[in-house]
Amino acid sequence: MNGYGPTIEVAIARVRADVARLHGELTRYGLVVWTGGNVSGRVPGADLFVIKPSGVSYDDLAPENMILCDLDGNVIPGTPGMERNPSSDTAAHAYVYRHMPEVGGVVHTHSPYAVAWAARGEEIPCVTTAMADEFGGPIPVGPFAIIGDDSIGRGIVETLRGHRSRAVLMQNHGPFTIGASAKDAVKAAVMLEDVARTAHLAREAGEPIAISQRDIDALYERYQNVYGQAVDARRPAGGAPPPQNRAAST
Numbered sequence: 001m002n003g004y005g006p007t008i009e010v011a012i013a014r015v016r017a018d019v020a021r022l023h024g025e026l027t028r029y030g031l032v033v034w035t036g037g038n039v040s041g042r043v044p045g046a047d048l049f050v051i052k053p054s055g056v057s058y059d060d061l062a063p064e065n066m067i068l069c070d071l072d073g074n075v076i077p078g079t080p081g082m083e084r085n086p087s088s089d090t091a092a093h094a095y096v097y098r099h100m101p102e103v104g105g106v107v108h109t110h111s112p113y114a115v116a117w118a119a120r121g122e123e124i125p126c127v128t129t130a131m132a133d134e135f136g137g138p139i140p141v142g143p144f145a146i147i148g149d150d151s152i153g154r155g156i157v158e159t160l161r162g163h164r165s166r167a168v169l170m171q172n173h174g175p176f177t178i179g180a181s182a183k184d185a186v187k188a189a190v191m192l193e194d195v196a197r198t199a200h201l202a203r204e205a206g207e208p209i210a211i212s213q214r215d216i217d218a219l220y221e222r223y224q225n226v227y228g229q230a231v232d233a234r235r236p237a238g239g240a241p242p243p244q245n246r247a248a249s250t
């Protein structure tokens with residue numbers, strides 16, 4: 001125990017388990033090679049987040065070797081995993097948590113199609129309904145930034161604040177995604193790579209047809225508020241409107 005009290009300790013244990021497990025999704029969906037990506041999750045009710053150790057094989061990640069940090073990115077002394085260096089992107093994740101209180105999870109990968117758009121510094125145009133659903137428009141490009149300090153975090157926040165997209169392509173580097181939870185940010189990373197690939201393939205074969213802003217808005221609204229089940233971590237308490245009211249919004 002570190003003096004956080006039982007409720008926070010339970011929350012820390014849950015986030016440690018989630019963050020360790022979610023790295024398996026990065027490999028499952030082919031978003032990383034070797035150790036080239038990271039997931040973090042905010043601890044609900046505390047100014048803390050959990051992130052993976054730097055450069056450690058995903059096969060060796062476990063709840064007890066995840067690293068607990070404060071929102072300045074400092075490792076909390078005396079906690080499990082503290083003997084290792086945290087992810088090289090810890091300062092970036094910390095900056096996002098400090099400046100975007102609604103964010104509960106941050107993910108970075110080197111997923112190849114998204115990185116290819118980032119390497120060209122080109123935003124991904126919104127040319128499929130799946131992209132309008134999930135991201136509500138194009139995927140923006142963030143500035144070139146050096147790894148290790150606040151610069152990446154600043155670029156993420158400046159690009160995504162007030163933007164519908166939960167994904168940013170940091171120029172010459174790759175995607176960072178945010179979400180209501182670590183799982184939600186991982187979902188955004190998976191969906192991002194899918195839309196980066198389809199937009200790339202479409203453009204290779206010709207000129208993709210643009211979707212009007214009006215249709216993008218309608219698709220986004222439906223997917224965010226009606227699609228799936230009423231209980232969804234990303235929706236406000238109460239969830240989606242009941243089925244009988246859905247017809248009006250579809």
Ligand SMILES: O=C(CO)[C@@H](O)[C@@H](O)COP(=O)(O)O
Pocket residue numbers: 035036037038053054055056086087088089108147
């Ligand atoms: O993008 C980079 C380096 O280019 C890093 O995020 C990536 O290799 C993952 O680093 P960590 O193992 O999280 O320190």
